[in-house]
Amino acid sequence: MTTPTSRNEKSKPFNSVAVPSGRNHKSRPVDWNALLAGINGGKTIIEYGASRTIFSQGQPADAVFYLRHGKVKLAVTSEQGKEAIVALLNAGEFFGEGCLAGQPLRMATASAMTDCTLARIEKTRMASMLHEQHEISELFVTHLLSRNIQFEGDLVDQLFNSSEKRLARILLQLSHFGKESRAETVLPRVSQENLAQMVGTTRSRVSHFMNKFKKHGFVDYTGNGGLTVNSGLLSVVLHD
């Protein structure tokens, strides 16, 4: 799978989604995918192969995406050509929602890190859905809240910590990233270059710290190319 394939579902008439009646809106498990599946107008299901670009910084922004399966990364390129990774997204997250706030152009480049299936929802469709459907609106608010918390944490991290601690923090995050399946402490393959882009430093610095971490036993190389993150890495973040 390397080219995006799309099944346009615009032809089907819209009919309102059957959702569990909202008598107790907290601690009620909701099958969000089923919920989203019920949205039939102004939506397109698309599949992307690994490392495909979903949209690029600077392109006109007229749709919101919902990630059903796979992992997506958001990267920003500066005028000087430097690249920074601002977010890693798991299944169940929205992205490209800036256009709802009136952003005319994409502020970042979204690319598939693995094979992905995602729903593309027209901006106008999304806006009216938010207006008309409680469940969607609540799902979206939930997503925005947690994204906000993530961003705030990243910002505070940048403001406070040295690149060594930031790298440690990123590694810990990655080791928990996508823990849907098993308790995997093994990272997906991430190059030092990518780590540097997330941490906001240079590759040579990442190489330097990774070796330091290895010496102290905080990370291990697992045969092939993957890394294992030892929870002792926490001490780097917390101590001193």
Add this chain to the structure above:
Amino acid sequence: MTTPTSRNEKSKPFNSVAVPSGRNHKSRPVDWNALLAGINGGKTIIEYGASRTIFSQGQPADAVFYLRHGKVKLAVTSEQGKEAIVALLNAGEFFGEGCLAGQPLRMATASAMTDCTLARIEKTRMASMLHEQHEISELFVTHLLSRNIQFEGDLVDQLFNSSEKRLARILLQLSHFGKESRAETVLPRVSQENLAQMVGTTRSRVSHFMNKFKKHGFVDYTGNGGLTVNSGLLSVVLHD
């Protein structure tokens, strides 16, 4: 006004808000304050004098706030005692919304920068309002979206730019901050220490760059203690 005063409005029965009917939900001007004023249950109106603390990092988080008048800042303190300012809020913004995502404790300290009046909305009340009232929900989504964009911008700024550029950016932001009234290019009084906390650097560095900016005519001291930001400061952010 130096002590918070509160008028509890919990006694009034809840009745649904009279809002303009939502036939065209974009480009429809809404008097948000009037809208919020209609929320009568589980809400308290509080007034704070300048430099009062609204809530502190680490306290239990069980309410969301809506800022009606005044300016509020959100600051985070690290274990090492360093302080960072993560957001400046204007009238019309929510804060403390992390609790809706399940955060049990405040992650930041909120303090009034000017005399403020704000609405304190119980977490549970806010949750049900988001569930039941379109207008509130949409207002909240709008707020979350713009806050997200702001955070993402700040993060990218930290990842890409030197402290000199970051300072220039903050000054430009501040000069537009609170432009509700006049086209004021004059900053409210902000100490170099505070600037350093926003930029993520030290005061001596801020002093150094401020003098550099003054030499180049990018900022001016207006008699008393205020600063005027010249738009030429943009060249610092953009150039080189």
Add this chain to the structure above:
DNA sequence: TCAAAAGTGTGCAATATTGAACAGACACGC
């Protein structure tokens, strides 16, 4: 009004960070 507190302009040595370079390790396709 005066003294304390807060804010500012400097300077400087100790560190941290960049940016570029180069060689070796490794995977991959042909």
Add this chain to the structure above:
DNA sequence: GCGTGTCTGTTCAATATTGCACACTTTTGA
């Protein structure tokens, strides 16, 4: 097998940044 490209470990000088120090100025509050 053999190039080719990517990733890595390592170095090193040039910069940027920190953390302090001290003398001044301004603001604040009693």
